[in-house]
Amino acid sequence: xxxxxxxxxxxxxxxxxxxxxxxxxxxxxxxxxxxxxxxxxxxxxxxxxxxxxxxxxxxxxxxxxxxxxxxxxxxxxxxxxxxxxxxxxxxxxxxxxxxxxxxxxxxxxxxxxxxxxxxxxxxxxxxxxxxxxxxxxxxxxxxxxxxxxxxxxxxxxxxxxxxxxxxxxxxxxxxxxxxxxxxxxxxxxxxxxxxxxxxxxxxxxxxxxxxxxxxxxxxxxxxxxxxxxxxxxxxxxxxxxxxxxxxxxxxxxxxxxxxxxxxxxxxxxxxxxxxxxxxxxxxxxxxxxxxxxxxxxxxxxxxxxxxxxxxxxxxxxxxxxxxxxxxxxxxxxxxxxxxxxxxxxxxxxxxxxxxxxxxxxxxxxxxxxxxxxxxxxxxxxxxxxxxxxxxxxxxxxxxxxxxxxxxxxxxxxxxxxxxxxxxxxxxxxxxxxxxxxxxxxxxxxxxxxxxxxxxxxx
Numbered sequence: 177x178x179x180x181x182x183x184x185x186x187x188x189x190x191x192x193x194x195x196x197x198x199x200x201x202x203x204x205x206x207x208x209x210x211x212x213x214x215x216x217x218x219x220x221x222x223x224x225x226x227x228x229x230x231x232x233x234x235x236x237x238x239x240x241x242x243x244x245x246x247x248x249x250x251x252x253x254x255x256x257x258x259x260x261x262x263x264x265x266x267x268x269x270x271x272x273x274x275x276x277x278x279x280x281x282x283x284x285x286x287x288x289x290x291x292x293x294x295x296x297x298x299x300x301x302x303x304x305x306x307x308x309x310x311x312x313x314x315x316x317x318x319x320x321x322x323x324x325x326x327x328x329x330x331x332x333x334x335x336x337x338x339x340x341x342x343x344x345x346x347x348x349x350x351x352x353x354x355x356x357x358x359x360x361x362x363x364x365x366x367x368x369x370x371x372x373x374x375x376x377x378x379x380x381x382x383x384x385x386x387x388x389x390x391x392x393x394x395x396x397x398x399x400x401x402x403x404x405x406x407x408x409x410x411x412x413x414x415x416x417x418x419x420x421x422x423x424x425x426x427x428x429x430x431x432x433x434x435x436x437x438x439x440x441x442x443x444x445x446x447x448x449x450x451x452x453x454x455x456x457x458x459x460x461x462x463x464x465x466x467x468x469x470x471x472x473x474x475x476x477x478x479x480x481x482x483x484x485x486x487x488x489x490x491x492x493x494x495x496x497x498x499x500x501x502x503x504x505x506x507x508x509x510x511x512x513x514x515x516x517x518x519x520x521x522x523x524x525x526x527x528x529x530x531x532x533x534x535x536x537x538x539x540x541x542x543x544x545x546x547x548x549x550x551x552x553x554x555x556x557x558x559x560x561x562x563x564x565x566x567x568x569x570x571x572x573x574x575x576x577x578x579x580x581x582x583x584x585x586x587x588x589x590x591x592x593x594x595x596x597x598x599x600x601x602x603x604x605x606x607x608x609x610x611x612x613x614x615x616x617x618x619x620x621x622x623x624x625x626x627x628x629x630x631x632x633x634x
Contacts (some may be wrong), residue, residue: 209230450492
């Protein structure tokens with residue numbers, strides 16, 4: 177393949193240097209969502225022939241034209257490159273694609289219901305649909321996040337001794353998904369046969385041998401849930417310590433730097449914020465608690481992390497209410513950021529969006545801006561096309577998502593468009609002293625309140 181054009185992002189140009197698989201295989205990926213699309217483009221880059229299917233003809237047509245409806249760095253360029261190279265194609269026929277493939281990846285949604293139980297209806301339906309079409313010797317790979325026992329359930333449902341079932345959970349972080357797929361921390365594969373697991377690992381080329389974890393189906397399924405539950409608990413701990421820092425006059429960044437320097441702890445996932453959200457942590461923690469209870473186990477620690485996370489999000493609302501003298505009804509409140517984190521357009525279980533909704537429910541006029549959210553009305557929230565437009569005549573501003581452009585904001589110009597000076601920096605993006613110098617009553621997360629401003633926000 178030729179060198180990628182200069183217009184492609186640096187990330188894609190770097191990924192172009194990844195060594196291709198020695199022998200391309202025929203792969204079907206069922207589900208063109210976030211995981212399925214990233215996996216399809218990455219496996220195509222590694223030298224395989226990939227057919228990605230989705231039940232939406234409109235989405236398939238859009239993707240076949242190289243238009244990617246997902247905000248993810250480098251993904252649009254990579255899909256275009258693989259389409260042009262003839263390694264990637266899209267379709268709507270699940271059974272037809274599965275019948276042509278040696279490996280079939282299930283990248284289907286497993287949303288949580290009201291009780292936290294993962295809904296496997298999509299997985300069951302597709303498995304039943306493609307089962308008769310699977311080739312002898314084919315391997316069905318579960319990429320979706322599924323409860324323990326799903327692999328065994330699919331083996332029984334398929335009922336074919338000539339078809340293998342493997343679990344290969346995804347560990348993609350939104351904003352760095354392509355790199356995570358091609359240069360992973362680890363690749364986990366569970367199967368009844370070591371040979372089957374290694375065949376799946378070989379699909380990832382050299383990355384498949386670097387930090388490979390081969391295990392059984394149940395253990396592979398549990399690794400994903402356990403990892404996310406631990407990360408959620410770690411983030412909850414950081415935000416709990418941030419609350420203590422505020423009460424004690426300590427600085428959360430100094431505390432976390434001291435903790436993170438311990439090699440037993442490390443620095444990752446020690447950033448405070450308004451709470452955790454997104455498509456994985458809330459759903460997976462609840463699903464793990466539910467699965468544990470069905471096995472007669474009580475994950476009290478994970479339950480506490482879920483409850484505390486909700487409380488940390490409410491604390492941001494309480495800071496706004498306190499800054500506006502106990503009443504936000506009829507007040508204009510600006511919110512910068514609505515997605516659950518920077519680098520994505522994902523609004524699922526976003527703490528920033530939860531905060532905005534809560535304030536709107538208290539009678540505030542909420543004016544928000546997010547670089548990935550179209551201007552208009554979203555669940556009673558007025559979404560603006562620019563950050564400063566959202567702040568016009570606002571009594572208070574909340575920074576809910578850590579988009580880099582917010583950290584570079586002109587605070588003097590910001591003060592000029594706002595009518596109030598309450599600034600709740602839930603992501604600690606701004607310099608407290610610089611904000612105070614422009615007259616803002618600045619309140620961060622786990623940061624000491626400047627004494628000269630303490631009376632304003634008390």
